[in-house]
Amino acid sequence: MANSGLEIVGLILTLIGLIGTAASTGMPMWRVTAFIGENIIVFETRFEGLWMNCYRQADIRMQCKVYDSLLALPPDLQAARGLMCCALALGGLGLLIALLGLQCTSCIQNNDRAKRLVLIIAGILILMACLCVLIPVSWTGHVIIRNFYNPLIIDAQRRELGEALYIGWMSSAFFFAGGCMFLCCSLHSEDKVSERYVYSRNSDYVTYPPQPLQPQRLVLLPQQQPQFQPMLSRYPSSNSYSYPSTYPSVRSGVAYL
Secondary structure, X not given: OHHHHHHHHHHHHHHHHHHHHXXXXXXXXOEEXXXXXXXXXXXXXXXXXXXXXXXXXXOOOOEXXXXXXXXXOOHHHHHHHHHHHHHHHHHHHHXXXXXXXXXXXXXXXXXXXXXXXXXXXXXXXXXXXXXXXHHHHHHHHHHHXXXXXXXXXXXXXXXXXXXXXXXXXXXXXXXXXXHHHHHHHHHXXXXXXXXXXXXXXXXXXXXXXXXXXXXXXXXXXXXXXXXXXXEEOOOOOOOOEEOOOOOXXXXXXXXXX
16 A cells, blocks of 8 residues: 555656656756846847747847757757657656556556566656756756856856756656655565565574384284175065074074984
8 A cells, every 4th residue: 555655656756757848858948148247227138948048128029030950059958968869768658658657557467576577667668768858957067157257258148047947856756756766665565575485594503313113013903894784585575674694593403403
């Protein structure tokens, strides 16, 4: 019962991480314009994402433009695109596989070992999705912080960490928690089953020398006397039965004389 509760919690955490990863992949708020200097009047804000650039001016709605060429993008942005798409694929696949191995589902019946194996595979896929989210988000954050403190870059080109990076970090944490839940549930249930058949190889044992056989006394069992049952006579008579007897009858004595 406890394992089923942990499996449901892991499923919910994985689903939240998958939704957060999808939101972080599509949001353009990976890099945000940094307002540095004495000018406190802000007229324009620029957002840079994986798929588009967006501009937002004062009292005007946001305008976005998709990148024209994929090959013209920097290598870190191209790697981030691929890794985030891999994270979505691995997270979704791990979530679907985990549904097959839950105790509350009847997809795999009367085979606990197969259910545990399915949960282990799902946990590994979810942990791989966690890494695929964590690498591009941390890489982009490192590049932003490095360029922010670079004295060779002017203030107009400096950027700050956007909301999509924080959502990506939180999504990777949810993925990590969900994958660990599935692995712990499968290993815990396997330990419970193995406890029934635990034996020790290095157990102390004592060998006994062979003992010679000794003659035993014969015991005579009393034999039961056979009980004779009444037998029907061949000759017709009214309610007459003949009984075998070991003693000679009167007729046999007269005949002998």
